[in-house]
Amino acid sequence: MEPPSGPASRRHVPWNRLLLAVSLLTFWTPPTTAQPTIETMPPLAAEGSDVLLLAHNVAKNPLGYSWYRGERIDNSQLIVSYRVATNLTTKGPTHSGREALYPNGTLLIQSVTQKDTGSYMLLVTKDDLQTERQTGQIHVHPVLPTPIITSNNSKPWEHKDTVVLTCGPETQNTSYMWWISNQSLPKSTRLELSEDKRTLTVVTVTRKEKGPYVCETRNPVSISRSDPFTLDVLWRENTRALGVGAITGIVIGVLLVLTLLAVLGCFIFLHRYSGIPRCCPHPQVDPSPRGRTPHPPISGLDLQDLPTSPRVFSLVLQFLPHQVLTCGSFLSTILIYFVI
Numbered sequence: 001m002e003p004p005s006g007p008a009s010r011r012h013v014p015w016n017r018l019l020l021a022v023s024l025l026t027f028w029t030p031p032t033t034a035q036p037t038i039e040t041m042p043p044l045a046a047e048g049s050d051v052l053l054l055a056h057n058v059a060k061n062p063l064g065y066s067w068y069r070g071e072r073i074d075n076s077q078l079i080v081s082y083r084v085a086t087n088l089t090t091k092g093p094t095h096s097g098r099e100a101l102y103p104n105g106t107l108l109i110q111s112v113t114q115k116d117t118g119s120y121m122l123l124v125t126k127d128d129l130q131t132e133r134q135t136g137q138i139h140v141h142p143v144l145p146t147p148i149i150t151s152n153n154s155k156p157w158e159h160k161d162t163v164v165l166t167c168g169p170e171t172q173n174t175s176y177m178w179w180i181s182n183q184s185l186p187k188s189t190r191l192e193l194s195e196d197k198r199t200l201t202v203v204t205v206t207r208k209e210k211g212p213y214v215c216e217t218r219n220p221v222s223i224s225r226s227d228p229f230t231l232d233v234l235w236r237e238n239t240r241a242l243g244v245g246a247i248t249g250i251v252i253g254v255l256l257v258l259t260l261l262a263v264l265g266c267f268i269f270l271h272r273y274s275g276i277p278r279c280c281p282h283p284q285v286d287p288s289p290r291g292r293t294p295h296p297p298i299s300g301l302d303l304q305d306l307p308t309s310p311r312v313f314s315l316v317l318q319f320l321p322h323q324v325l326t327c328g329s330f331l332s333t334i335l336i337y338f339v340i
């Protein structure tokens with residue numbers, strides 16, 4: 001299948017033999033080789049990388065190649081052209097200095113930028129002066145910078161403040177993901193993600209939501225994670241705010257109250273069961289003869305009656321030095337022991 005060596009020799013070939021050669025060529029040429037195809041390598045280009053526009057199935061022994069920016073043959077959009085016969089490369093108006101054309105028609109673009117995104121057209125001039133064309137696409141994606149989490153409130157109060165965390169900077173065609181303490185976000189009505197998932201709202205933050213938070217950005221060519229971000233949640237420091245003196249005061253106060261209660265309890269107990277004279281509001285159910293003394297009835301020993309009843313008060317004073325104090329101190333010791 002060696003084609004004629006050049007246009008010069010073709011003039012001497014008899015017309016009928018040329019026709020035969022053409023018909024044989026048509027017969028043998030598989031249809032799949034009819035059109036070149038362009039493969040972009042790598043298919044997803046990261047900014048700064050080198051990209052090849054590989055020309056496959058190019059006609060054999062072409063006269064030359066031309067690459068254009070866009071999808072039309074427009075000399076103002078010519079990047080580079082190459083003539084096989086002279087081994088001559090011609091740069092066009094859109095050549096940026098980063099493009100190289102290989103003798104097999106493949107175009108190399110070095111350190112691509114997002115401006116290189118778009119269509120590229122290859123024009124192949126065959127040895128019969130017919131042309132073939134095919135377009136390829138380059139899509140350059142930025143390499144994502146390390147994201148940073150920012151909060152709209154650096155010192156939120158627990159149970160009070162709503163905090164908005166933002167994963168920045170905002171970049172196009174980026175998907176966002178969040179992690180809290182190395183886990184994906186738990187299902188919680190107080191954790192709200194925005195539609196693009198770039199902001200996370202923590203409604204009425206609690207100490208459990210301190211974090212650390214990490215956000216992740218992804219695009220087709222890169223994945224990037226932020227440094228952990230911890231929320232400084234403030235809360236009312238009830239116990240820590242009290243000094244040692246205040247705590248001592250509270251303890252002494254509690255002990256005093258317990259002692260008083262114990263003394264009081266003993267007094268009531270001993271008064272009821274050790275035959276101290278007393279009167280009952282219902283004489284018929286109290287068989288004690290001492291309950292019928294001529295004194296006006298003392299209405300039991302209810303606490304609210306104590307201060308208003310001088311008789312009971314004198315009874316308390318009379319009785320205190322003996323069993324009540326002993327019993328009271330015993331009971332309060334037990335109570336204090338249990339409390340402490």
Ligand SMILES: *[C@@H]1O[C@H](CO)[C@@H](O)[C@H](O)[C@H]1NC(C)=O
Nearest residue numbers: 054055056102103104105106
């Ligand atoms: C064309 O040549 C270049 C450089 O030698 C090579 O990398 C590329 O794979 C070739 N293209 C095809 C389609 O083989």
Ligand SMILES: *[C@@H]1O[C@H](CO)[C@@H](O)[C@H](O)[C@H]1NC(C)=O
Nearest residue numbers: 083084085086087088089103
């Ligand atoms: C074409 O030119 C390049 C340099 O411009 C040279 O390296 C190469 O050998 C030449 N090829 C032919 C077939 O002349």
Ligand SMILES: *[C@@H]1O[C@H](CO)[C@@H](O)[C@H](O)[C@H]1NC(C)=O
Nearest residue numbers: 152153154161162163164201
């Ligand atoms: C942070 O944003 C939330 C929601 O928009 C808002 O309720 C809160 O007041 C903001 N905090 C500050 C300190 O601006």
Ligand SMILES: *[C@@H]1O[C@H](CO)[C@@H](O)[C@H](O)[C@H]1NC(C)=O
Nearest residue numbers: 114117140141142171172173
């Ligand atoms: C984002 O995606 C859209 C559609 O997929 C595309 O048209 C646009 O060029 C992309 N932007 C960037 C910066 O890659």
Ligand SMILES: *[C@@H]1O[C@H](CO)[C@@H](O)[C@H](O)[C@H]1NC(C)=O
Nearest residue numbers: 180181182183211212214228
């Ligand atoms: C999260 O993972 C990192 C490394 O993957 C580890 O150093 C860190 O201790 C983990 N933190 C928690 C809270 O699990």
